[in-house]
Amino acid sequence: MNISQLQKNQHLLLRAGFGSNLSQIEKLESLTVTGIWKNLSANYSFKPLELKALPENLDYQKLAKLDADSKKAILQKNRKQNQEINLKFLKEMVHSEDQLREKMAFFWHGHFATRTQNSQFNLQLLNTIRQKALGNFGDLLTSVSQSPAMLQFLNNQQNKKGHPNENFAREVMELFTLGRGNYTEKDVQEGARAFTGWSFQPDGTFSEKPKTHDSGTKTFLGKTGNFDGNDALQIILDQKATSKFIVTKIYKFFVNEKPNPSIINHLSDRFYASKYDIKDLMTEIFTAKWFYNEENIGTKIKSPIELMAGIMRTLPMKIEKPENLIVYQKLLGQMLLYPPNVAGWPSGKSWIDSSTLMLRLQLPQIWSGLRPLEFAPKSDDDVEMGMKNAQSNFKNFKNANIVIDWDSVESVYKNKKVSDYLLQNKSSLSEKTVQEFSNASVKQRIINTMSTPEFQLC
Template sequence: MSISQLQKNNHLLLRAGFGPQLSQFEKLDNWKESEIRGVLFKNYPFQPLALKEKPIGIDYQNIKKMDSVTKKMALQKNRKQIYQLNLSFLDQMVFSEDQLREKMAFFWHGHFATRTNNASFNLQLLNTIRENALGNFGDLLISVSQSPAMLQFLNNQQNKKDHPNENFAREVMELFTLGRGNYSEKDVQEAARAFTGWSFLPDGTFFERPKLHDFGSKTFLGKTGNFNGNEVLQIILAQKTTAKFITTKIYRFFVNEKLNTEIIEDLSKQFFASNYNIKELLQNIFSADWFFREENIGTKIKSPIELMAGMRRILPMEIQNPENLIAYQKLLGQMLLYPPNVAGWPSGKSWIDSSTLMLRLQMPQIWSGLKPLEVEPKSDDDVEMGMKSTQKQTKGFKNPKIVIDWKQVEDVFKSKNIENYLLQRKSPALAKTIQQYSGSSLQSQIINVMSTPEFQLC
């Protein structure tokens, strides 16, 4: 098929951000790609996330010392703040002009996957990722590695000389930098020794404990010396394999699940030569002719967060109970701040099963008030990590009470071919569906188009 300018522009906004904002549809036909990139790569001032109240920092090692009432109140307040942070991050994806930063932060949020029930640690890590999302990967790696959320999640508090804990060192190499098969078990052991003593104070400040650090000589990735944690990370960054691993993962996220090894090889060489300049890597991707090839357009299944954020960017809405949007994250399998494990969320067809697909297709109708949410969020203590929700609590999640400004939507789409603007791929079955509802109101047509399987793709 021939690729229209409208498809190219939609493609760029969907991949480099969370899709077009409603107001952008007016110029989406003839907007130049260079102009869109100018908007995406503009140097916006960084806006850190904040909580309404001072974040509570719970020390779970001492929580058993609390009386039952104090413990319950602390856990409830902490859970409320984590949910608030979850929704604040989602709002940034929906409303921020700095779409590329938030999309890249969303990527790093899954790459450096952590789970902690400490609201303060979550806030610190999320702002670290967002602030460094488009900067230097080495700086981001060090900052995240020294964050209390990561050190706690990967047990580096228990990493001490004479009794090294290898969990943190292993995941830094396997999941965050080199990739499996590019290091040995001996490298894991030696790196763990280098990270001994890496810890944090109760307020989350990174702290090295000299008495717990192994100052002995270590041999890591072919180099020998009295390495500390920072020096091990620098040795990892000096490996071209690291640049290729990160580039491959970024390509899979932003371009296509099906990898083009030749393109990735070229991109990774440029990434390494730039000293891991993330923004430059993304510029190379989003300005390349191959990025706009047919095989890369409308071939990616939207993650639950991408689907939710994208719908909210198209449909201006007031949400009376925004905290209830967390139920949709749970039901669809992607709850911000709660990745399933240290490897992060799966992707592609992993998002789709019989229950999630049905909900995804029904969401436009549910959010428009035409259909109730008939599925209860399941309590999952592995995901909620001790913050188990009772049936009474989840029952209130059913209705976020959404009011959509349909007049504003209809004013934008009244003279447009809706499916051309909202869909990147079409099928013969879709044509029959569109024809079936061609006599319906514009509102119904928009809801029906957004309820198609094709809308699940970007």
């Protein structure tokens, strides 16, 4: 397959962001990947997500003392604010000029997977991840590890001298840094001792409690000393296995599900030597010639969020009931703020089953108002954010009340071959199908193209 400049440009925009918007489409064919990368990697000012009202802190000790109505009101406010955080994060993915930051934040959001009802903790962690997404991995790791959302999710408040809770130490090594096989059970035990006393105040402020910290000598990953949590994290970062684990995961997310051992080794050495500079790593990946090789283009299945955000960038739309977008996240299997477990979301072919594939293919038609939504949430799903009664609520759900600005879309695409701009992989698209598309209106061609299996790939 001959890789065109247009494909290369789209490849970079899809992988380093959430695809091209209408303003980029008009001149996309004439741009260079160097110019696009310069724009993607520019130093934009960071804008934290903010809620309409101050987050309601879930102090469970105080909550237990409240009457049923007061407790219900606080929990309901948290659910609504979690919905607000979800939708504002999605909005940034769709509309932010700082696409690289939001794509990296989306990656870290799945890597450092947490789940909490506390909207204050969710907002704090998400803004931390967004702010540090392209900075130093060690700084990001420390900030996330000391966040109330993570400490609560992995039970480190219960990690005390004499009664260590190993959950936090184990997951930090297994899922966030080293990966399995690069530490022992003894390291988990000693690491847990180092993290004793790490906790947070009711307002979410990180705190170290000397009375519950084990100040004894520990032997952790081959080093011996009176280590605390910060020492333990630094020892983890000193291991080259940490660099390789992170680079491998980033490569699989941004480049290809099948890692290239020689490239991984090279990138890992560079990442380690840079003292974990994330932006340097991403720059090397996205400016490398091998990134634009045929085997890396149009071979990755879009996650549900990537699919939704990509359509929303391609088709400018007014959404009357944006909260209903959370229903689509649930139906497609990826709700922001609600990973399935501490390992985060799966990837690749795990996104596709009989029900999700049909909805994926029909989504452009549903959002365009050409067909109704005929899928319902699974009744046995345990879902937060006010969606626990999704089965009954769904009866009143029609669609997100979307109005697409087709005039703007058609003006941009009227003299363009739609499939060249919307599909990265057309290997299985039949000539008959292409001919049918070409005979339709611009609007219908776009909807038809987005409704193909090939559109599920990026």
